Amino acid sequence: MVRIVLTGFRGTGKTRAGELLAHMLNVPFFDTDALIEKRVGMTIYEIFQQYGEEYFRTKECETIASLDQTDSVVSTGGGAILDPSNVAALRQGSILFLLTADDRTIEQRIASTGRPSLTRLPLRDEIRMLQAARRPFYIGAADFCINTTHRDANETAMVIRHILAEGTVTRRDAEEFLLFVKSTAIALEEAAVLERTLCTPGRDHITRIYAVAGYPVGHSLSPLLYNRLFTKYRMNCLYTRLGSPDFDNIIREAKKIDIRGLSVTIPFKTDALASIDVADEHVTAIGAANTVLMFDGTTFGFNTDWTGIREPLSHLKGSRAVVIGAGGAAAAAVYALQSLDMDVVVITRSPAKAEKFSGRFSVRVSPLSGFSCANPDIVINATPVGMGSDTRSPIDVSLLKPGMTVYDLVYTPADTPLLTAARKAGCVTIPGTEMFVRQACAQFRCFTGIKVPPETVRGCLL
Numbered sequence: 187m188v189r190i191v192l193t194g195f196r197g198t199g200k201t202r203a204g205e206l207l208a209h210m211l212n213v214p215f216f217d218t219d220a221l222i223e224k225r226v227g228m229t230i231y232e233i234f235q236q237y238g239e240e241y242f243r244t245k246e247c248e249t250i251a252s253l254d255q256t257d258s259v260v261s262t263g264g265g266a267i268l269d270p271s272n273v274a275a276l277r278q279g280s281i282l283f284l285l286t287a288d289d290r291t292i293e294q295r296i297a298s299t300g301r302p303s304l305t306r307l308p309l310r311d312e313i314r315m316l317q318a319a320r321r322p323f324y325i326g327a328a329d330f331c332i333n334t335t336h337r338d339a340n341e342t343a344m345v346i347r348h349i350l351a352e353g354t355v356t357r358r359d360a361e362e363f364l365l366f367v368k369s370t371a372i373a374l375e376e377a378a379v380l381e382r383t384l385c386t387p388g389r390d391h392i393t394r395i396y397a398v399a400g401y402p403v404g405h406s407l408s409p410l411l412y413n414r415l416f417t418k419y420r421m422n423c424l425y426t427r428l429g430s431p432d433f434d435n436i437i438r439e440a441k442k443i444d445i446r447g448l449s450v451t452i453p454f455k456t457d458a459l460a461s462i463d464v465a466d467e468h469v470t471a472i473g474a475a476n477t478v479l480m481f482d483g484t485t486f487g488f489n490t491d492w493t494g495i496r497e498p499l500s501h502l503k504g505s506r507a508v509v510i511g512a513g514g515a516a517a518a519a520v521y522a523l524q525s526l527d528m529d530v531v532v533i534t535r536s537p538a539k540a541e542k543f544s545g546r547f548s549v550r551v552s553p554l555s556g557f558s559c560a561n562p563d564i565v566i567n568a569t570p571v572g573m574g575s576d577t578r579s580p581i582d583v584s585l586l587k588p589g590m591t592v593y594d595l596v597y598t599p600a601d602t603p604l605l606t607a608a609r610k611a612g613c614v615t616i617p618g619t620e621m622f623v624r625q626a627c628a629q630f631r632c633f634t635g636i637k638v639p640p641e642t643v644r645g646c647l648l
């Protein structure tokens with residue numbers, strides 16, 4: 187047994203289902219709202235009325251941090267999930283179930299108890315507004331999602347007990363998935379770990395599976411990184427690699443094992459759009475997704491690449507920038523730079539190919555020879571030039587000037603020919619590993635709801 191945490195909006199039945207589940211499992215039950223009321227000596231409604239929501243959230247955070255991590259069932263309010271430190275505290279050594287229900291059902295359930303709305307809005311509007319605002323936070327924050335719209339608390343508790351005992355994947359689907367994985371170029375040890383997790387008698391049914399999807403993926407550092415993070419946060423999750431030339435095939439197979447999330451890499455970041463039911467605004471603007479999550483029967487797409495480019499440059503708002511290349515990483519770079527009000531010129535060896543690209547972002551496109559006219563403060567290499575044993579630089583290094591910031595998105599090797607030349611020319615240099623680290627922080631937050639510091643990610647990659 188582990189600690190079981192139930193969370194969800196008011197009216198999703200988490201408290202009653204939690205009590206029943208604790209009874210079925212013969213473990214203690216804790217309701218954080220009841221613990222807060224005891225701590226403050228007032229009802230939740232009175233706390234909101236007298237001290238406001240901020241005070242309530244502080245007490246909630248203290249209460250969650252003080253919870254025992256022993257075998258138990260915990261029920262906690264859905265608003266707690268908006269704070270990543272609460273999510274980290276709730277998920278460590280636990281299995282987190284998010285209970286959902288449609289707005290109408292929630293309204294009927296709350297109204298039937300006579301509980302007042304907690305904001306100044308009418309109950310119906312409060313529910314609609316809060317549910318919509320919280321959904322992005324809920325998508326990654328739970329191991330499992332149970333829709334309680336057509337279930338009473340007893341049925342919900344029974345479903346949870348069934349998942350704890352049997353998981354959500356049939357033996358046959360797990361075996362079919364494993365055959366698929368073994369047909370790809372996965373390392374023997376990684377396939378063996380997956381087989382033990384999914385198919386061995388006596389297996390742990392509730393391990394959630396994540397993977398990097400691309401072709402090829404043998405070089406990806408993501409399995410090492412995410413498995414170390416899952417261990418650090420004591421989460422029952424396994425990250426593997428799915429390397430196949432057909433993205434549709436990957437998605438079809440991944441769904442068989444109820445995959446929780448995918449990191450999408452070359453060459454599928456654009457292909458992924460066709461498999462996504464709901465794309466966030468950045469995916470739509472960039473035209474590519476690098477993160478896919480499955481949640482409550484829906485496939486969600488996110489892009490965290492652009493934050494990985496933006497963060498190390500965020501102090502240089504309004505600068506002039508040149509992006510070299512016009513592929514997927516260049517699109518994320520232009521989006522990131524424009525979000526910092528920069529004047530961006532894309533230089534590419536094939537400007538004709540970049541026409542579509544320039545339409546999307548309204549940037550100037552120029553051949554490689556246009557570098558010096560742009561007179562940039564910032565240079566971003568978004569081509570593979572300089573990768574691996576390639577000793578070339580994507581531009582003539584004599585054009586680099588002291589004080590320029592040069593960000594090479596290539597991260598193998600960490601020190602590229604462009605960066606070496608830029609350092610010699612007196613430029614500020616940023617290696618591609620920074621993009622990898624920063625986008626991974628954002629991706630881990632999408633995957634789990636937990637905010638991990640960049641230093642922790644760097645440490646996991648050593």
Ligand code: NAP
Nearest residue numbers: 511512513514515516535536568569570595597618621622
């Ligand atoms: P992509 O979609 O294939 O685009 C590559 C771009 O580079 C294209 O515009 C291509 O031009 C251009 N290019 C290729 N070879 C060139 C050369 N010899 N001279 C001039 N231009 C050249 O690839 P991508 O996904 O954007 O990735 C680009 C780079 O970013 C890769 O090195 C990748 O490793 C890196 N990246 C790093 C991270 C990270 O976390 N650090 C994340 C994503 C990507 P044509 O269209 O004319 O071929």
